[in-house]
Amino acid sequence: xxxxxxxxxxxxxxxxxxxxxxRHFGGIRAVDGVTLTIEQSTVTALIGPNGxxxxxxxxxxxxEMPLTGGEMLLDGHDLxxxxxxxxxxxxxxxxxxxxRLFAGLSVQENxxxxxxxxxxxxxxxxxxxxxxxxxxxxxxxxxxxxxxQLMAASLSQGQRKRLELALVLALQPRVLLLDEPTAxxxxxxxxxxxxxxxxxxxxxxxxMLFTEHDMExxxxxAKRIVVMDRGVLVADGLAQAVRRDPYxxxxxxxxxx
Numbered sequence: 001x002x003x004x005x006x007x008x009x010x011x012x013x014x015x016x017x018x019x020x021x022x023r024h025f026g027g028i029r030a031v032d033g034v035t036l037t038i039e040q041s042t043v044t045a046l047i048g049p050n051g052x053x054x055x056x057x058x059x060x061x062x063x064e065m066p067l068t069g070g071e072m073l074l075d076g077h078d079l080x081x082x083x084x085x086x087x088x089x090x091x092x093x094x095x096x097x098x099x100r101l102f103a104g105l106s107v108q109e110n111x112x113x114x115x116x117x118x119x120x121x122x123x124x125x126x127x128x129x130x131x132x133x134x135x136x137x138x139x140x141x142x143x144x145x146x147x148x149q150l151m152a153a154s155l156s157q158g159q160r161k162r163l164e165l166a167l168v169l170a171l172q173p174r175v176l177l178l179d180e181p182t183a184x185x186x187x188x189x190x191x192x193x194x195x196x197x198x199x200x201x202x203x204x205x206x207x208m209l210f211t212e213h214d215m216e217x218x219x220x221x222a223k224r225i226v227v228m229d230r231g232v233l234v235a236d237g238l239a240q241a242v243r244r245d246p247y248x249x250x251x252x253x254x255x256x257x
Contacts, residue, residue: 012039015207016061016092016175021070023056030056032231033070038175043201043208045222045239047215049251052228054211055097058179062094063087074175088117093173097180099164103153107163110152111138114170134170142166142196158189162196169200176201178210182217190217197221219243227251 016038023031031053038044046054059065061072063084072079074090082090102110115134139145142162147155152163161181168176181197182190194217201208212218218225218239225242227235235245242248 015040017073019071022068023060024068029231034233038209040207041205043222044224045218046209046211046226047218048228053231054228055179058177061177088171091174093168093171094177095164095168095179097183099160101152101163105152107144107150107152108148110163111135111166114167118171138166138170157184161193176206176208180211182214194221
């Protein structure tokens with residue numbers, strides 16, 4: 001275990017809880033007994049070297065693959081038998097390292113599809129007006145109003161990340177799972193997307209857990225950092241304490257201090 005060991009959460013109300021979560025692929029233990037609590041309205045970074053098991057853990061939380069063992073609870077509700085769609089309705093929202101969009105549709109049409117999942121079928125003129133206003137607001141929130149009619153396939157990486165964020169926020173999640181939100185971006189783009197993310201988190205009082213390889217982004221936005229290596233958690237605590245942890249420096253941060 002890293003220097004100070006594993007810390008408990010911030011002491012607020014637990015929203016998401018993992019208990020001895022495991023995912024094994026034959027003899028490979030991609031996730032091997034992860035226990036983690038995430039408190040309401042907190043921002044937590046999950047870091048670790050490539051192959052540590054971070055994306056697998058996100059997939060398990062979202063129900064995209066079955067558990068080998070353990071439990072997961074959202075607001076006390078057992079998630080083990082819940083589909084990804086059910087978890088979304090319960091308040092979990094996830095983005096991916098490579099944005100998953102409807103590439104052959106426009107930016108606006110992508111948002112409409114996401115909103116329809118929440119609205120189901122709109123009826124009447126008033127509902128239709130409200131629906132279109134929600135589309136506009138969703139695009140405004142991520143700074144894509146001017147790109148509304150562009151095809152999703154034509155967007156830059158940063159714009160694709162913004163659109164994926166809009167799709168997730170359209171579902172009104174309470175817990176955001178962001179997998180590499182700044183992947184493939186330059187310095188300026190990274191700052192802009194995180195500014196949008198943090199603004200949305202603040203406005204909506206969201207809880208956020210994100211993975212990220214850019215350490216400047218991690219330390220700029222996460223008060224709590226959880227470190228994963230070879231399928232297990234090796235450190236958990238306030239950002240500066242984790243940054244000083246000798247084991248964390250050895251496996252991940254290198255010479256950064």
